[in-house]
Amino acid sequence: xxxxxxxxxxxxxxxxxxxxxxxxxxxxxxxxxxxxxxxxxxxxxxxxxxxxxxxxxxxxxxxxxxxxxxxxxxxxxxxxxxxxxxxxxxxxxxxxxxxxxxxxxxxxxxxxxxxxxxxxxxxxxxxxxxxxxxxxxxxxxxxxxxxxxxxxxxxxxxxxxxxxxxxxxxxxxxxxxxxxxxxx
Numbered sequence: 309x310x311x312x313x314x315x316x317x318x319x320x321x322x323x324x325x326x327x328x329x330x331x332x333x334x335x336x337x338x339x340x341x342x343x344x345x346x347x348x349x350x351x352x353x354x355x356x357x358x359x360x361x362x363x364x365x366x367x368x369x370x371x372x373x374x375x376x377x378x379x380x381x382x383x384x385x386x387x388x389x390x391x392x393x394x395x396x397x398x399x400x401x402x403x404x405x406x407x408x409x410x411x412x413x414x415x416x417x418x419x420x421x422x423x424x425x426x427x428x429x430x431x432x433x434x435x436x437x438x439x440x441x442x443x444x445x446x447x448x449x450x451x452x453x454x455x456x457x458x459x460x461x462x463x464x465x466x467x468x469x470x471x472x473x474x475x476x477x478x479x480x481x482x483x484x485x486x487x488x489x490x491x492x
Contacts, residue, residue, distance in 0.1 A: 336364035338387070341401040345382045348394055358382045384427040389417035428482050438470050442480075 345358035358379040363370075372380045386397045389409065402409040404420065412420075469477065 334366075335406070336366055337405055338363075338365040339401050339403045340364070340383075340387065341399060343383060343386060343399040343402060344397070345379070345386050345391060346396045346398075347392070354396065358386065388421055388425055388427055389414070390421075428478075438468060442467055442469055 341362045343358055343361040344356055346354040346356045349355045361379070361383055372383060374380050382391070385391050387402070387404070387409065389412075391397050397410070399410060404425065407416070407420070409417065469480075472480065
């Protein structure tokens, strides 16, 4: 068995490799191992809607793709601690920046949501309250949206979310998620 590469054997100049921690020492920001989400079945027992999802995430962005009903939103909701009442979340490991999400109290999970973790749902029409004007829900954020997306703040503030076309809904929810500069 050969020794791990060093600055001298990697072919990289010492200035490139010096001071960097070994790759094994860099912990992932999000570590999900064997995530499972289940809900009570009508006939008794449990129906798993997410089965054995595993991935690690560093500082990059992650997009989860799959067919309708494949568990994308349920995976995100489980990570954020937003699984519907009655649902059961289990995993070998579910850690965010060193925090065990399965063991963290609800108050800690709430502090992480929005500030450090966010999710853009695949169907934005369920993201905001449809009977409240957007301006009542996100007044301060609208100023940023006007600059970034070109949505006139006066128009958006008086609008109801369902009246916006699908593209504007997605754009609005993406900007809202990014506005808080989450880590994931």
